[in-house]
Amino acid sequence: xxxxxxxKPATATKLRLTKKLKGTNDNNLAGYIFISPWLIGFLLLTAxxxxxxxxxxxxxxxxxxxxTWTGTDNYxxxxxxxxxxxTSLKVTFIFVLFSVPLKLFFSLMVAMMLNxxxxxxxxxRTAIYFPSLIGGSIAxxxxxxxxxxxxxxxxxxxSWFGIQGVGWITNPHTSLGTLILLNTWQFGSTMVIFLAxxxxxxxxxxxxxxxxxxxxxxxxxxxxLPMLSPVMFFNLVLGIIGSFQMFTSAFIVTQGGPINSTxxxxxxxxxxxxKHYQMGYASALAWILLVIVALMTAINFLVSxxxxxxxxxxGKQK
Amino acid sequence: MLAATLGxxxxxxxxxxxxxxxxxxxxxxxxxxxxxxxxxxxxxxDIRHQAMLKTQEVxxxxxxxxxxxxxxxxxxxxxxxxxTLAASHSLPDxxxxxxxxxxEYATRGxxxxxSDIDLTGVIDDKTLENLKIGxxxxxxxxxxxxxxMAFNKEALEAAGIELPKxxxxxxxxxxxxxxxxxKLPDGVYPIxxxxxxxxxxxxxxxxxxxxxxxxxxKKFNLDKDLFMKFYGIHAEFREKKIVPxxxxxxxxxxxxxxxxxxxxxxxxxxxxxxxxxxxLEQLMPGKIDVVNLPVGPEGGxxxxxxxxxxxxxDAKHKDAAxxxxxxxxxDQEAGKTYGTNFGIPIYDExxxxxxxxxxxxxxxxxxxxxxxxxxxxxFSPAAAGWTEWVDNYKxxxxxxxxxxxxxxxxxxxxxxxxxxxxxxxxxx
Numbered sequence: 001x002x003x004x005x006x007x008k009p010a011t012a013t014k015l016r017l018t019k020k021l022k023g024t025n026d027n028n029l030a031g032y033i034f035i036s037p038w039l040i041g042f043l044l045l046t047a048x049x050x051x052x053x054x055x056x057x058x059x060x061x062x063x064x065x066x067x068t069w070t071g072t073d074n075y076x077x078x079x080x081x082x083x084x085x086x087t088s089l090k091v092t093f094i095f096v097l098f099s100v101p102l103k104l105f106f107s108l109m110v111a112m113m114l115n116x117x118x119x120x121x122x123x124x125r126t127a128i129y130f131p132s133l134i135g136g137s138i139a140x141x142x143x144x145x146x147x148x149x150x151x152x153x154x155x156x157x158x159s160w161f162g163i164q165g166v167g168w169i170t171n172p173h174t175s176l177g178t179l180i181l182l183n184t185w186q187f188g189s190t191m192v193i194f195l196a197x198x199x200x201x202x203x204x205x206x207x208x209x210x211x212x213x214x215x216x217x218x219x220x221x222x223x224x225l226p227m228l229s230p231v232m233f234f235n236l237v238l239g240i241i242g243s244f245q246m247f248t249s250a251f252i253v254t255q256g257g258p259i260n261s262t263x264x265x266x267x268x269x270x271x272x273x274x275k276h277y278q279m280g281y282a283s284a285l286a287w288i289l290l291v292i293v294a295l296m297t298a299i300n301f302l303v304s305x306x307x308x309x310x311x312x313x314x315g316k317q318k
Numbered sequence: 319m320l321a322a323t324l325g326x327x328x329x330x331x332x333x334x335x336x337x338x339x340x341x342x343x344x345x346x347x348x349x350x351x352x353x354x355x356x357x358x359x360x361x362x363x364d365i366r367h368q369a370m371l372k373t374q375e376v377x378x379x380x381x382x383x384x385x386x387x388x389x390x391x392x393x394x395x396x397x398x399x400x401x402t403l404a405a406s407h408s409l410p411d412x413x414x415x416x417x418x419x420x421x422e423y424a425t426r427g428x429x430x431x432x433s434d435i436d437l438t439g440v441i442d443d444k445t446l447e448n449l450k451i452g453x454x455x456x457x458x459x460x461x462x463x464x465x466x467m468a469f470n471k472e473a474l475e476a477a478g479i480e481l482p483k484x485x486x487x488x489x490x491x492x493x494x495x496x497x498x499x500x501k502l503p504d505g506v507y508p509i510x511x512x513x514x515x516x517x518x519x520x521x522x523x524x525x526x527x528x529x530x531x532x533x534x535x536k537k538f539n540l541d542k543d544l545f546m547k548f549y550g551i552h553a554e555f556r557e558k559k560i561v562p563x564x565x566x567x568x569x570x571x572x573x574x575x576x577x578x579x580x581x582x583x584x585x586x587x588x589x590x591x592x593x594x595x596x597x598l599e600q601l602m603p604g605k606i607d608v609v610n611l612p613v614g615p616e617g618g619x620x621x622x623x624x625x626x627x628x629x630x631x632d633a634k635h636k637d638a639a640x641x642x643x644x645x646x647x648x649d650q651e652a653g654k655t656y657g658t659n660f661g662i663p664i665y666d667e668x669x670x671x672x673x674x675x676x677x678x679x680x681x682x683x684x685x686x687x688x689x690x691x692x693x694x695x696x697f698s699p700a701a702a703g704w705t706e707w708v709d710n711y712k713x714x715x716x717x718x719x720x721x722x723x724x725x726x727x728x729x730x731x732x733x734x735x736x737x738x739x740x741x742x743x744x745x746x
Contacts, residue, residue, distance in 0.1 A: 062426070063404075149569050149577070150565060151569070151576055151577065167565035167566065167568065167569050169569075170564075170565040170569045171565045172720055172722075257716065258564070258565070258716055258720060259713060259716045259720055271709070274401045274402050274405060275705060275709070276706040276709075277401070277405075
């Protein structure tokens with residue numbers, strides 16, 4: 001009896017357990033089936049090409065002939081005798097250094113303006129966000145090319161004031177600046193994220209600060225900025241990654257010129273791959289870019305603990 | 319929902335098939351050909367696009383089972399797009415090839431051999447033999463082309479400047495520029511600056527020093543004395559404002575109404591070919607005239623077929639593509655439709671029928687061909703695998719143009735990279 005009594009629940013438990021385990025398995029399978037459209041897409045269109053490009057980076061591959069293994073030759077060439085590599089890296093770093101902070105600053109200012117309680121604000125928001133819908137497209141790049149050309153609209157407007165403008169995109173001193181400006185102008189999505197972040201800041205904080213007699217500037221530096229820092233961090237990381245991969249405007253507006261002054265890394269990579277048919281070399285360049293971006297992001301995360309404030313941490317210093 | 323959509327699209331397809339099949343019968347062609355949609359791509363200015371589209375319409379009218387899916391763009395965009403299509407094996411059935419690129423595409427195995435298209439009596443064997451690459455014909459030449467120069471006759475005459483004359487020498491060309499500078503208003507320039515390898519090559523070849531890229535890319539030959547002299551003269555011109563400033567030159571875009579060096583009114587001369595001078599004429603009707611490129615002891619410019627129609631190895635309808643190309647070069651009706659938009663039609667009978675109907679402006683191409691033919695040198699494009707060097711040449715000379723590099727440094731850099739590629743190709 002005793003043994004039986006002991007035995008029975010044990011079997012039951014076992015049964016229940018198997019059932020449960022089986023159940024979880026079934027659930028997992030169903031889960032995988034549900035995400036399979038994405039999963040298959042990821043494995044086939046993202047993971048596999050990544051692995052392949054890693055292999056190709058050690059080969060010489062002209063696309064139309066089979067790749068031949070050359071070991072680390074590509075990497076050695078890139079680092080030792082490729083001036084274009086150095087130039088494009090320098091151009092890209094300058095671009096990132098200026099365009100990211102400018103864009104963050106500009107979109108934050110716009111977001112704060114759009115966060116005010118003014119009648120018809122929704123209309124303003126729509127109007128200001130509207131150009132971002134066509135934001136980074138080829139059409140906008142083509143438009144900028146026409147605007148900032150030597151005979152462009154911009155110089156035409158300047159001529160009303162008696163100023164003879166330069167060819168903004170054909171002058172090596174101003175071309176990169178023009179592209180940075182274009183990138184800053186495409187502030188839409190960054191601004192929307194800032195706006196959402198601003199809306200999350202509890203009004204009580206501002207109220208109590210007002211009661212204590214804090215000035216507007218002080219409120220900005222001691223409430224808005226700290227409360228917004230996670231959003232700022234997010235935008236910063238995305239901005240840096242995006243800027244390192246900047247391609248469209250360099251390709252359409254300036255074609256990397258004049259004399260390589262806007263020869264972005266991504267454009268350099270593209271030309272190696274699709275213009276000069278050096279897929280292996282281009283793959284190696286892509287992996288170097290990945291390492292650079294990963295390093296930059298890692299540094300960002302390391303530094304972030306000193307300035308990003310998460311409410312969930314209760315403000316304690318790590 | 320999905321099933322419904324599929325069903326609908328299936329019906330749609332069925333309907334289209336029926337429609338085309340009916341049309342085919344109605345055309346009385348009698349051919350039981352399955353409907354074919356030929357993908358076709360070409361480059362050029364708008365005037366050529368219109369002519370090409372109309373030609374395809376005519377073909378579809380005659381062969382209702384064949385329709386076209388055309389794609390067309392300007393020169394620069396075309397050669398940017400083609401490599402990616404070649405890389406992904408999605409080149410169109412019929413594509414426009416140019417003498418400057420055909421070797422590259424042929425040797426990479428992207429083009430079909432078209433030797434089996436019978437063109438006896440249309441194009442003479444010698445011409446075809448000359449165009450073969452490794453014994454195979456990768457493109458059917460559709461026109462006679464030549465490189466010369468267009469100049470703004472109206473403005474030069476108004477300023478009292480002597481017009482360029484046939485077979486002018488390089489010295490006369492430079493003197494023309496110097497003299498015209500004094501007579502032209504500020505902001506208008508007699509000639510433009512140059513940063514591409516082909517224009518310098520005309521100079522080097524005309525002085526008997528041969529082409530720059532020789533032996534299919536295995537030998538490199540850049541003459542230092544001529545190089546220094548040629549770019550030295552341009553440096554002097556830059557200083558004296560005989561050529562436009564570098565940032566203006568970089569903004570030029572040929573055949574763009576506002577940005578074309580001549581149509582914008584900024585420059586009095588520019589290079590033009592038989593096949594492209596019509597587009598410039600359209601931008602400034604009645605104002606331009608043509609002359610051959612400056613000559614040296616060996617001649618100047620070139621005059622030969624450089625525009626081809628090719629069939630890609632990716633083509634889905636190779637036979638239909640070949641049939642279309644054959645019709646394109648041999649048929650009177652076709653020739654009448656595209657006219658002189660690709661240069662002078664290669665088949666003499668087509669041009670003979672065309673000639674009486676040509677307007678004076680259309681005869682400009684013929685005039686360019688006639689002035690160039692007797693002094694013409696061989697057309698000398700870059701060999702396969704040299705596109706990178708061609709790009710580097712331009713970038714290096716841009717740096718010279720913007721005053722950031724000396725001519726000697728430029729020579730050394732260009733030679734170094736040229737020799738490196740030649741060495742690599744010779745080792746293969």
